[in-house]
Amino acid sequence: MCNRLRRPIVQYNGILYRKEGNMSGTQTGLSENLTIQDIADALNISKTTVSRAISGKGRIGEETRNRVLDYIERKGYRPNPMAKGLANNRTYNIAWVMPGDSSFTELPFFQRCMSGVIEEAGNVDYDVLITMIYGQDNTGLKRIISNRKVDGVILGRTLVNDPNIAFLKKSDVPFVVIGSTDEPDVIQVDNDHIKACRELTEILIMKGIRSIMLIGGDEAHVVNRSRRAGFESAIENMKNMNISVKSSIHMNIDNDSMTARLVDDALHDGVKCIICMDDLLCAYALDKLHRDNIDIPEDVRVASFYNSELLHNNVPAVTALQYDPLELGRTAAGKLFSLINGEEVNTLTNLPYEVLLKGSTQ
Amino acid sequence: MCNRLRRPIVQYNGILYRKEGNMSGTQTGLSENLTIQDIADALNISKTTVSRAISGKGRIGEETRNRVLDYIERKGYRPNPMAKGLANNRTYNIAWVMPGDSSFTELPFFQRCMSGVIEEAGNVDYDVLITMIYGQDNTGLKRIISNRKVDGVILGRTLVNDPNIAFLKKSDVPFVVIGSTDEPDVIQVDNDHIKACRELTEILIMKGIRSIMLIGGDEAHVVNRSRRAGFESAIENMKNMNISVKSSIHMNIDNDSMTARLVDDALHDGVKCIICMDDLLCAYALDKLHRDNIDIPEDVRVASFYNSELLHNNVPAVTALQYDPLELGRTAAGKLFSLINGEEVNTLTNLPYEVLLKGSTQ
DNA sequence: TTGAAAGCGCTAACAA
DNA sequence: TTGTTAGCGCTTTCAA
Numbered sequence: 001m002c003n004r005l006r007r008p009i010v011q012y013n014g015i016l017y018r019k020e021g022n023m024s025g026t027q028t029g030l031s032e033n034l035t036i037q038d039i040a041d042a043l044n045i046s047k048t049t050v051s052r053a054i055s056g057k058g059r060i061g062e063e064t065r066n067r068v069l070d071y072i073e074r075k076g077y078r079p080n081p082m083a084k085g086l087a088n089n090r091t092y093n094i095a096w097v098m099p100g101d102s103s104f105t106e107l108p109f110f111q112r113c114m115s116g117v118i119e120e121a122g123n124v125d126y127d128v129l130i131t132m133i134y135g136q137d138n139t140g141l142k143r144i145i146s147n148r149k150v151d152g153v154i155l156g157r158t159l160v161n162d163p164n165i166a167f168l169k170k171s172d173v174p175f176v177v178i179g180s181t182d183e184p185d186v187i188q189v190d191n192d193h194i195k196a197c198r199e200l201t202e203i204l205i206m207k208g209i210r211s212i213m214l215i216g217g218d219e220a221h222v223v224n225r226s227r228r229a230g231f232e233s234a235i236e237n238m239k240n241m242n243i244s245v246k247s248s249i250h251m252n253i254d255n256d257s258m259t260a261r262l263v264d265d266a267l268h269d270g271v272k273c274i275i276c277m278d279d280l281l282c283a284y285a286l287d288k289l290h291r292d293n294i295d296i297p298e299d300v301r302v303a304s305f306y307n308s309e310l311l312h313n314n315v316p317a318v319t320a321l322q323y324d325p326l327e328l329g330r331t332a333a334g335k336l337f338s339l340i341n342g343e344e345v346n347t348l349t350n351l352p353y354e355v356l357l358k359g360s361t362q
Numbered sequence: 363m364c365n366r367l368r369r370p371i372v373q374y375n376g377i378l379y380r381k382e383g384n385m386s387g388t389q390t391g392l393s394e395n396l397t398i399q400d401i402a403d404a405l406n407i408s409k410t411t412v413s414r415a416i417s418g419k420g421r422i423g424e425e426t427r428n429r430v431l432d433y434i435e436r437k438g439y440r441p442n443p444m445a446k447g448l449a450n451n452r453t454y455n456i457a458w459v460m461p462g463d464s465s466f467t468e469l470p471f472f473q474r475c476m477s478g479v480i481e482e483a484g485n486v487d488y489d490v491l492i493t494m495i496y497g498q499d500n501t502g503l504k505r506i507i508s509n510r511k512v513d514g515v516i517l518g519r520t521l522v523n524d525p526n527i528a529f530l531k532k533s534d535v536p537f538v539v540i541g542s543t544d545e546p547d548v549i550q551v552d553n554d555h556i557k558a559c560r561e562l563t564e565i566l567i568m569k570g571i572r573s574i575m576l577i578g579g580d581e582a583h584v585v586n587r588s589r590r591a592g593f594e595s596a597i598e599n600m601k602n603m604n605i606s607v608k609s610s611i612h613m614n615i616d617n618d619s620m621t622a623r624l625v626d627d628a629l630h631d632g633v634k635c636i637i638c639m640d641d642l643l644c645a646y647a648l649d650k651l652h653r654d655n656i657d658i659p660e661d662v663r664v665a666s667f668y669n670s671e672l673l674h675n676n677v678p679a680v681t682a683l684q685y686d687p688l689e690l691g692r693t694a695a696g697k698l699f700s701l702i703n704g705e706e707v708n709t710l711t712n713l714p715y716e717v718l719l720k721g722s723t724q
Numbered sequence: 725t726t727g728a729a730a731g732c733g734c735t736a737a738c739a740a
Numbered sequence: 741t742t743g744t745t746a747g748c749g750c751t752t753t754c755a756a
Contacts, residue, residue: 060741079734085734086750148442148443448732451732
């Protein structure tokens, strides 16, 4: 059951005759598995001409082209991607690579990036194949590459000394990363986290805050290092302006109890502002503060270096940096298609960000 | 830049000679783009023989086969999927279709199902192409189907009168749905929600609860109708046993304020147990109860027809039904590959569930 | 047990 | 402007 239709081949005297036309009066109203040969036969022209009409490459008479295009339109012809792929050495697929650990996979960030990638791919009739990296295990990616299942790859995030980047560089497949890396010659699409975090931190300090705690995530992730660097650079800048700020930084925090403990410490030490590197950490911190009936912003201010739905229902609204992951995905895919088409692409692209100043730091 | 290697074709006197061997001393240690012809040449046998050694089909000498397999192993040969696909009329890809509205995409449920699908696909050297349905808009799915980019499709959830199921049935592409449907002849993988919800409801009633409110989601989703049916059937059963239970059902609830209002009503009406159809609704309800300082289970008991991380941090722990989405994904993919290989597959598969009785209904 | 050759559906170089 | 033909890398039929 469920076999695709195949044009019947009829055999007489050991000679193969292809049955003319196509056999389907289909339910979808589309002729299935029509080939350019069928079209050529129907219009009394050659395959080449049909191919030219479709691709737009090579000279072809205006009238002939229209005849072909009309016919194709009417019959709902779609080229066979396998055949095209074989002839062009292309798959018309790209890969989207994202972390497989559920704590990351489920972050809206990656979902949105992926949507952007899919959207952009659809525009050029490409599809998106998905694979996950589970910790160190990138067998999925390796399979896809060595099987030559895609024309390019988008890496959803970057690690410090990223083994996947190293692998992709060697693999000779075009790729783009969402995020930043020190690795040279890698096409990167990112937000300028250093600048954004510096800006937000400086704004808070300018508001008079003189004691800040920064709660940060896994240092293996480039983005977390960038956020830290932005924060530190703000503190440094202020110092140069003779504004001295007491600050502490706590990295590699990844669960609610660690966060709660830090929040306790902060309150105990008279910290006036807690900045969290991402939405999840911030949600943990807010949770803890609410449980303890601490008033925000009266008792302590709170800000997040990444905004998301997780923070949307909080009262008061949370000051945060806002990015557009959908656009990151779209842009990365756009760059990748340029690469695939052999165009030059600049290495670094920074997308804009917004600083949302809300009640939590009033 | 970044173009794939192509074997150089050298032309003398108008005759094309393919340059022997392959040109790469590659960084990956794998010979790239080796073909069966190259292997045949190297071993002084024919393409056909090589093909036979690889596929295992057709007669071939033990020794020849081993020579070929050894060579392939050493050189890291991987067949070109485009060429194989063209010859076999296969793509070696399947599609995973899930709702694109962010409120759904981001549910852990779909992520896990997808992981299961990807895992199972990897086992048979297939890859997973992803597409999303945005409300009524299934152009992505249509593109994939009419472009013949996949050998089969897995639909991540079912709707009442699902237009995607109708579309796929007409399309002649094998497909499996995760969820249930009234549509005949559709391969379905699901949990028995009716039975599970009936069971949990009956257990709660047996514990002495005589007034229950059910808060449910979108009735366009088959799963929500099933959960409702299970609940109703429990009430009915109890009635037949002369246990009369006061109950109310509220469907199509999809945000926190609607939920909060219902919780208010429940408390006002002396409802003793609030059951939510899914994790998100339950999280909304718990939020509201905590804000109002209502004691669980003393003042009101709470249960959920779907367990997830969203409920894990609640105190007390929440009574809920538990499923294994990863296994749903794996199973659905397994069925799909059977279909693709022309095997018979039974239409209905129900995976097990667990009833977790926790503190929230003590 | 092995090989020659045709075919999958498309592109592109060359000829007309 | 159009057609002929070879080729992409694999499978499969038929013959040896």
